[in-house]
Amino acid sequence: MSLAPIFEVQNLHLQQGAKVLCRDLNLQVLPGQIWVLLGANGTGKTTLLNSLAGLFTPAAGQIRFLGQPLASWPRRQLAQRLGVLQQDQAFAFPASVRQLVLQGRHPFQSLWRADSAEDQQRVAEALAQTDLTPLAERPVDQLSGGERQRLAIASLLTQGAPNLLLDEPSNHLDLHYQVRLLEQLVTHCHRQNGTCIASLHDLNLAARFGTHFLLLLGDGEVAAGPAEALLRDDYLRRVYQHPILKIQDTQGCAYLPE
Amino acid sequence: MRSPSLLFTALGLLLVVALGLAIACGSTAMSLSQLAIGLLAPQSLDGSIVWQLRLPRALAALVCGGLLAVAGCLMQILLRNPLADPSILGVSGGAATAALLAISFGLSGTAVSQLAFLGALGAMSLVLLLADVRQHWDNTRLLLTGVVVAAGWGACISFILTMSPDKRVHSMLFWLMGDLSDAPVPWLAGAGLLLALVLATAMGRHLNVLMRGELQARALGVPVTGLRLSLYLLACLTTALAVTLGGTLGFVGLVVPHLLRLLGVVDHRLLVPACALLGGALVMLADTLARSLLAPVQLPVGVVTAFLGVPVFLWILRRSGGHP
Numbered sequence: 001m002s003l004a005p006i007f008e009v010q011n012l013h014l015q016q017g018a019k020v021l022c023r024d025l026n027l028q029v030l031p032g033q034i035w036v037l038l039g040a041n042g043t044g045k046t047t048l049l050n051s052l053a054g055l056f057t058p059a060a061g062q063i064r065f066l067g068q069p070l071a072s073w074p075r076r077q078l079a080q081r082l083g084v085l086q087q088d089q090a091f092a093f094p095a096s097v098r099q100l101v102l103q104g105r106h107p108f109q110s111l112w113r114a115d116s117a118e119d120q121q122r123v124a125e126a127l128a129q130t131d132l133t134p135l136a137e138r139p140v141d142q143l144s145g146g147e148r149q150r151l152a153i154a155s156l157l158t159q160g161a162p163n164l165l166l167d168e169p170s171n172h173l174d175l176h177y178q179v180r181l182l183e184q185l186v187t188h189c190h191r192q193n194g195t196c197i198a199s200l201h202d203l204n205l206a207a208r209f210g211t212h213f214l215l216l217l218g219d220g221e222v223a224a225g226p227a228e229a230l231l232r233d234d235y236l237r238r239v240y241q242h243p244i245l246k247i248q249d250t251q252g253c254a255y256l257p258e
Numbered sequence: 259m260r261s262p263s264l265l266f267t268a269l270g271l272l273l274v275v276a277l278g279l280a281i282a283c284g285s286t287a288m289s290l291s292q293l294a295i296g297l298l299a300p301q302s303l304d305g306s307i308v309w310q311l312r313l314p315r316a317l318a319a320l321v322c323g324g325l326l327a328v329a330g331c332l333m334q335i336l337l338r339n340p341l342a343d344p345s346i347l348g349v350s351g352g353a354a355t356a357a358l359l360a361i362s363f364g365l366s367g368t369a370v371s372q373l374a375f376l377g378a379l380g381a382m383s384l385v386l387l388l389a390d391v392r393q394h395w396d397n398t399r400l401l402l403t404g405v406v407v408a409a410g411w412g413a414c415i416s417f418i419l420t421m422s423p424d425k426r427v428h429s430m431l432f433w434l435m436g437d438l439s440d441a442p443v444p445w446l447a448g449a450g451l452l453l454a455l456v457l458a459t460a461m462g463r464h465l466n467v468l469m470r471g472e473l474q475a476r477a478l479g480v481p482v483t484g485l486r487l488s489l490y491l492l493a494c495l496t497t498a499l500a501v502t503l504g505g506t507l508g509f510v511g512l513v514v515p516h517l518l519r520l521l522g523v524v525d526h527r528l529l530v531p532a533c534a535l536l537g538g539a540l541v542m543l544a545d546t547l548a549r550s551l552l553a554p555v556q557l558p559v560g561v562v563t564a565f566l567g568v569p570v571f572l573w574i575l576r577r578s579g580g581h582p
Binding site: 050053054055075076077078079080083084086089090091094095099100103104106107109111112159 | 460461462463464466467469470471473474476477478479480481519524525
């Protein structure tokens with residue numbers, strides 16, 4: 001198992017207008033690690049994920065992906081190695097579920113060649129994994145919010161990039177899909193020796209999957225580190241501006257707002 | 259769209275029928291036998307009507323309609339706006355201003371067309387410069403710049419029309435409403451249409467992904483900035499060629515892409531070529547009607563495209579439940 005870092009972030013400074021979202025962040029993300037981003041609304045979770053995806057230009061600092069500066073990656077090459085799940089995707093293209101999931105293969109397809117048998121095979125697998133097979137021919141505008149989110153995840157699984165950036169992957173999902181789909185995404189990354197960085201709202205879901213945490217504490221302050229160091233009362237209280245109760249039991253532990 | 263081959267067979271048939279009608283109909287009525295003789299013997303009187311008058315004009319209508327529909331489709335994708343059409347960014351306005359100026363100076367024929375093409379290129383560069391898309395591509399800014407510049411051209415056109423003597427106003431109005439009467443065999447524009455079709459169809463996969471929004475498209479490896487610039491140039495150049503050939507013929511570019519979308523053609527690799535076929539057929543039919551309906555009086559073809567297109571479009575819109 002190679003341990004060369006997947007992401008290396010040095011002195012990252014993110015700013016939107018006058019608002020500082022992230023100050024002097026240093027970070028090393030290694031293969032196999034699952035990072036969870038926690039933060040209140042408007043603290044910059046999406047912006048941080050977008051800057052790691054090369055979709056937002058940092059005010060200062062450096063991000064390296066697989067040893068190369070992120071900005072120097074051609075988009076197509078990057079998309080073969082890094083999958084991005086964005087929040088509330090606009091599916092303005094009035095296509096069927098199957099066609100949209102197939103678009104996950106875009107970074108691997110040439111403009112002239114037709115879709116290959118392998119592409120179709122991957123689509124069928126992703127549809128099955130997200131329970132969308134019965135809806136495969138349905139136009140996207142007839143889907144519910146949760147079904148759209150499953151569609152976006154199916155597209156990501158079809159893409160098959162070993163490293164994933166997930167912005168609120170559990171949005172709109174029923175409880176069992178939250179757990180099952182996140183498990184599948186994490187397994188997907190582990191199998192390919194990649195990593196996964198996800199922003200989550202649900203602390204219990206976060207604690208279940210995260211090996212490492214990025215806590216956006218507001219005013220650009222970011223704490224990064226392994227789960228045991230960061231899932232502490234004092235940090236969590238600062239993240240949520242509310243005391244959090246940790247209940248430990250033989251079955252596991254749960255977090256509740258006090 | 260379930261079956262692309264069915265769609266293209268139907269569009270191909272429509273095109274053949276439209277071409278047949280364009281050759282057979284006109285102010286000189288021709289029987290089938292006369293038509294056959296004319297087709298086989300280009301030197302005869304009927305032959306010269308078919309080969310020298312009707313066929314070039316039919317081909318000009320075909321290419322002009324195809325260019326306009328493709329241009330409209332590309333503008334709609336570029337601006338992510340269903341109301342976009344080839345004239346929205348002022349390219350045809352610039353062409354019209356130049357053409358009207360040429361007519362008011364007493365020019366006619368190819369000179370008008372050449373100046374119209376220059377006007378279109380000028381308008382296209384002006385909008386690109388004013389919208390300042392080099393640093394950051396902002397669709398809203400581009401759209402607003404284009405619409406305002408187009409309004410400026412509109413004012414220029416009204417000004418020229420008011421200041422011109424009556425005898426020239428008639429030919430100006432014809433040019434503005436679409437006029438294919440002097441159109442030569444459209445070799446250059448036809449080649450342009452084919453090239454645009456190849457390029458736009460090649461971009462089709464990228465365009466499909468672009469509909470998911472800019473960020474998602476970039477995350478899936480689409481070179482968004484380059485793609486948009488290519489779209490802009492392609493949409494403007496096809497508009498320029500179409501306007502040069504047939505004047506500012508409205509309606510086709512707006513409605514043909516929507517018509518096909520309502521029929522279920524959403525994949526851009528199919529939509530763009532289908533637009534060219536349907537747009538070409540529609541303008542050919544319209545032009546045939548325009549010159550034979552009230553013959554010997556010729557109607558502007560743009561009036562007829564709208565007369566034909568409005569009811570067809572509304573009917574399909576109702577039938578589909580209004581969901582493109």
